[in-house]
Amino acid sequence: MVGASAMRKLVAGNWKMNGLRADGLALARAVADRAAAAAPDCDLLICPPATLLAEIAAALRGGRVALGGQDCHAEAKGAHTGDISAEMLKDAGCVYVIVGHSERRANHHESDALVRAKALTARGQGLIPIVCVGETAAERDAGRTLAVIGAQLAASVPDGLGATELVIAYEPVWAIGTGRTPRPAEVAEVHAFIHGALRKRIAEAASPRLLYGGSVNAGNAADLMAVANVDGALVGGASLDAAAFWAIAEACR
C-alpha cells in the first residue's frame, strides 16, 4: 500500500498570468538545472501560462521537473473561444492540471460542479487534476471553515479516483498573495479533516496528496511542510523566483 506518508511530497509552482517567452524559459531552466544538480527529496511541478507550455515542455524533457496547466475546459473540444482543453494540455506535455483555483472560482464564477467536471475531463486524458479548495476570511471568521471545505470536497472532487490519480490543494483564499498564512495548528486541523473526508471516498486505503497553498515562501515552508497530512505545497508568488522555489523544495527534506 502506498499511503500519502509513503509518497514523496509535491512542490508545485503556479505561475498564474506571469511569464513571457524569454523569462519564462529562463525560470523553467533554472529550476530544472537545480533539480538536475541536486536531486530533490520531493516531486517538482511547474504550471506556466498556456502560451509557454510547449516550449517549456521541450526544455524540461528528460529532467526531474513535471509540467502542468493552470486550468482546462470541462468539455473535450468545440466552440469555446479562448479556452484550453485537457487534451491540448496533454499534447503540450502536461502531466497535471490545476482546477478550481479560487481565482477561477471567483473571477470566472466557477461552481463546484464545473470544477468536478473539469477534474473528470482532465483525468479522462490521463492528467492528474489538482483540485483546489479553501475558505474566505469571512467564512473562517464565522467558524465555517470545515463546513465550507467539506461542501467543496463533496461537490468538486470526483468519486472513484485512486490516490495517485488526484491531488487536493487546501488554499485559504485569505492567504493567497497576502503574506498571511494559517498557523500550523490551523493547517493541521483542515488537512486532518480533508484526509478523513477523502478516506471514505477514495477507492483504496491510501489518500491522495494534500498540498497546502497560500503565501508559502522560503521562510515559512519548513514549518508548513512539517505539519501532519501536508504532502506538499502549491506556490504562487515564490514560484516566480528559482532560488525561492528551490528553497521550498529543500524544506521538504
Ligand code: PGA
Ligand atoms: P501565493 O499563491 O503563493 O502567491 O499566495 C498561491 C496560489 O494561489 O496557488
